[in-house]
Amino acid sequence: MKNAIEVEHLRKEFKAYSSRSGLKGAFRDLFNRNYKVLQAVNGISFTVKQGEMVGYIGENGAGKSTTIKMLTGILTPTAGEITVNGMNPHKEREKFAQTIGVVFGQRSQLWWDIAVQESFRLLKKVYKVSDEDYNSHMEHVIKTLDIGPLLDKPVRKLSLGQRMRCELAAALIHNPPLLFLDEPTIGLDVLVKLKIRQFLKEINEKYNTTILLTTHDLADIEALCERVIMLDEGNIIYDGSLQKLRSNWGDLKQIVFEFSQEPNLEQLRLVTQGLPVTWTAGERRNVWVANLQNQGDSMSQLIARVVAKYEIADISINEISTEEIIRNIYEEGVVNG
Ligand SMILES: Nc1ncnc2c1ncn2[C@@H]1O[C@H](COP(=O)(O)OP(=O)(O)OP(=O)(O)O)[C@@H](O)[C@H]1O
Numbered sequence: 001m002k003n004a005i006e007v008e009h010l011r012k013e014f015k016a017y018s019s020r021s022g023l024k025g026a027f028r029d030l031f032n033r034n035y036k037v038l039q040a041v042n043g044i045s046f047t048v049k050q051g052e053m054v055g056y057i058g059e060n061g062a063g064k065s066t067t068i069k070m071l072t073g074i075l076t077p078t079a080g081e082i083t084v085n086g087m088n089p090h091k092e093r094e095k096f097a098q099t100i101g102v103v104f105g106q107r108s109q110l111w112w113d114i115a116v117q118e119s120f121r122l123l124k125k126v127y128k129v130s131d132e133d134y135n136s137h138m139e140h141v142i143k144t145l146d147i148g149p150l151l152d153k154p155v156r157k158l159s160l161g162q163r164m165r166c167e168l169a170a171a172l173i174h175n176p177p178l179l180f181l182d183e184p185t186i187g188l189d190v191l192v193k194l195k196i197r198q199f200l201k202e203i204n205e206k207y208n209t210t211i212l213l214t215t216h217d218l219a220d221i222e223a224l225c226e227r228v229i230m231l232d233e234g235n236i237i238y239d240g241s242l243q244k245l246r247s248n249w250g251d252l253k254q255i256v257f258e259f260s261q262e263p264n265l266e267q268l269r270l271v272t273q274g275l276p277v278t279w280t281a282g283e284r285r286n287v288w289v290a291n292l293q294n295q296g297d298s299m300s301q302l303i304a305r306v307v308a309k310y311e312i313a314d315i316s317i318n319e320i321s322t323e324e325i326i327r328n329i330y331e332e333g334v335v336n337g
């Protein structure tokens with residue numbers, strides 16, 4: 001299968017200027033400014049196959065948007081190789097633009113003061129889409145995203161959710177085989193998010209569209225992406241299936257004990273000594289949470305020992321969410337395997 005994206009040793013440095021204090025400092029800054037080099041993207045390599053939907057995730061400032069800007073030709077890399085749809089995004093700009101769609105959730109691509117359909121018409125011209133292609137493709141897009149009633153409104157009068165659905169439609173006017181989405185669901189309500197997810201799934205199935213998606217909402221990733229690439233301070237710390245990430249890291253169970261009387265933590269630790277468990281305080285004084293590595297019969301051992309020693313008012317068992325797993329990984333900063 002063909003690769004939609006090939007990235008090798010890609011690096012982007014920004015110079016972060018610092019200003020010296022006081023008038024004298026400002027004067028000196030005029031001639032010779034102090035700066036630090038910030039490695040926003042630190043020599044990463046990955047490939048994405050045609051038709052894949054990949055979640056590109058990481059904390060604020062990890063370098064996600066910077067990567068997407070380089071992949072779409074908006075920023076020039078400091079070093080490294082990029083091939084997207086068989087092209088170098090910086091060399092064949094016009095031809096390249098025909099083959100990708102981009103949505104930045106933080107920024108509008110539509111013309112603010114004119115009606116949505118006028119923007120669409122302009123983009124249709126820019127991308128040289130035939131009437132026939134436009135009609136057959138966009139009719140479906142407009143219907144699925146439910147934006148028909150918005151088409152004659154100026155963009156500035158739309159709500160965020162309405163605008164985002166229009167942005168997505170606009171990015172698809174030329175039906176590109178590759179779609180970059182940088183936080184397309186930011187600030188949207190649950191129903192709009194569901195609609196957008198459903199829609200992305202559909203175009204992926206229908207046209208085998210490749211999608212690289214950045215989001216802080218892991219439910220987006222869980223709904224759409226089998227594969228995630230996790231970025232941390234400009235480095236890829238995980239590239240693989242979401243499933244594997246979950247099974248490697250998610251093998252933790254939380255058992256929440258509500259004790260009839262407030263237990264002593266030292267004693268609790270003693271009682272469960274030798275088990276792969278750490279105790280954390282619950283929301284009330286008589287509630288303690290056992291974070292347990294779920295291996296062998298550790299769960300039944302733990303419960304048996306606790307119940308034998310204490311009077312228990314309530315007990316519940318939680319599966320750790322993907323969100324918590326990922327947060328743990330961010331905190332520890334490394335992934336093994
Ligand atoms: N134009 C720029 N000039 C200087 N520094 C920049 C510039 N753009 C981004 N940076 C820095 O590069 C780093 C990566 O930023 P980037 O926007 O790629 O992060 P991100 O992963 O998209 O974060 P977020 O989740 O907040 O969108 C940050 O430290 C940011 O401050």
Ligand SMILES: [Mg+2]
Pocket residue numbers: 064065066182
């Ligand atoms: Mg960003």
